Amino acid sequence: MGHGKYVIPSIASVSPIVVQAGEVLNLEFVVLPGESKDITVFVELAGPGAEAHLKGLYLCNGDEQVHFRILMHHRAPGCHSTQLFNGIAGGRAQVHFDGTIVVAPDAQQTQAYQENHNIVLTDTAKVETKPQLEIYADDVKCSHGATVGQLNENELFYMRSRGIPEKEAKTLQMLSFLSPVIPEGREEEILLSLHHVLE
């Protein structure tokens, strides 16, 4: 490096999940209402062509504190990583998302994507999101996106004008918002939790 400082967040002290050449890592997280969670994940893409795909879902409607800390370290060339975290915060919940992608100086041809989308339901809930990119190589495709918003009024109106009750319409909206991150076979469970959140 010589010049400039190379910052890696403090979670680097956690032992990393090392993904070697040709390996694929899939991780899925689900945080349901009533659970306070502090989730720290450190992934190291150590061999050329390694892949890591992370998905996360969180649903809070009480006093939960949910904290995600993700570090995706691209150390080898040609690696591919995706991250998608979608969540809904109601009640007095506090949600923090800290996600960092680091691309080391020689990790050319890296593809790294990160997304974090949030819906805030109450004015006592708090969402803080910190998607970060640290890139030291030039031949890379990296992007991140983060949004914090609410359920779309127009969608709600559309459904209600067609006879769908408000609660059901909202459930459908939330379900569609979360659907990309719902693990296979857990749809029923999530649906139940959504009903719970709206009560």
Added chain:
Amino acid sequence: MAEDIIRQFTSSEYKEGFVTDVEQEFIPKGLNEDIVRLISRRKEEPEWLLEFRLDAFRKWQAMPQPDWAHLDMPEIDFQDIIYFAAPKKDKERPKEIDPKLAETFDKLGIPLQERDVLAGVVAVDAVFDSVSVTTTFRKTLAEKGIIFCSFSEAVKEHPDLVRKYLASVVPSSDNFFAALNSAVFSDGSFCYIPKGVRCPMELSSYFRINARGTGQFERTLIVADEGSYVSYMEGCTAPMRDEQQLHAAVVEIVVEKDADVKYSTVQNWYPGDADGKGGILNLVTKRGICKGSGSHLSWTQVETGSAITWKYPSTILKGDFSSSEFYSVAVTNNHQQADTGTKMIHLGRGTKSRIVSKGISAGVSQNSYRGLVRMGRHAQNARNFSQCDSLLIGSRCGAHTFPLIQSQNPTATVEHEATTSKISEDQLFYCNQRGIGPEDAVGLIVNGYAREVLSRLPMEFAVEAQKLLQVSLEGSVG
């Protein structure tokens, strides 16, 4: 061949790097309460301002220098800096501008004579090291009730206004460098637009560092009263030197109800040589407050200079339905480092903000975007959109994005997106094949990439900025 080009440009292209040979007065090196008193006395300041400085100085002494930025900051010896340097006035003709100074600003393309063609639309406050040399068009502006003068004059002529607004946006204890500035600030611009007045010309400040071993600590205060409008520009340059020089400024902007302020900067400090020797350390605090409802503040910045940039122009959106924008292009080449971005603090109902940041890194430089968007509890229906793109030229540079989004309101909407990419071989090939050389092609692509920001600049600045982008990146291909 490529190395030749790099050497040529880095050694010769910073054309503002000359030194003006003018007799100057200095105060002794170092920083202590006596120095603060000396600066205050020299500027014949009232007691309250001296108290303000001393208070800030005491706070500064207790503060540690921040190190959270993504910068490799050299140790700054605050005792090894001269805090005040002024060109000597000719005793026989105290009212006139030293021809050498006039010549300097002329060479920089800054009109100090009101008859100049360009001057017809721009009023200039020219600051040379620690003092303001002259402010043009004061009379024309005064007819409309607009006050535009150097900070020192404002303290003497409009003490009530200065006292009311000074440090109302950036308190002296805000941060390490703001505290330092509050203690030792020398000169800068003061601008007040009265109720309902639309400023007929662009107001501009030009900051020039000349003396060796000094630092520049200017303070700018802009107040736009109800329903007024002003477009304000800031430019700056410094000579080429082996030593690094400190520039720690504070800019405060107060925007009252329905007022509109447009603030544009083209930062062209000396960036240091190809080996990272010398250059300006630009450690600046800029903040505005949209105080009244319906007020609007727009920041546009083009950063090509300085060895290290630490700068986050921010807006506090306090008034209901107020809005703010931040457009930025930051270019780093060779060993330059930039950690820049913005803060949008949404407090009022229906407040809106938009952030467009374009970073370009080349050589072995490091370029970071750091931003904060906060939606307060009462920011009903507030809205923010942020876009931060990075362009990498060369495999040894770095581009980083550190946004922070905090939302405490269920009706607020925040969107952030960032991408990182490089100039593709295809784009270059396309240009080369049509007879456009590699450097021109990069210039073309970069200008296209930064267009969204450049198009926001006032006309005079836009032309200069486009040229600057080209020059800053020359030698970075091949």
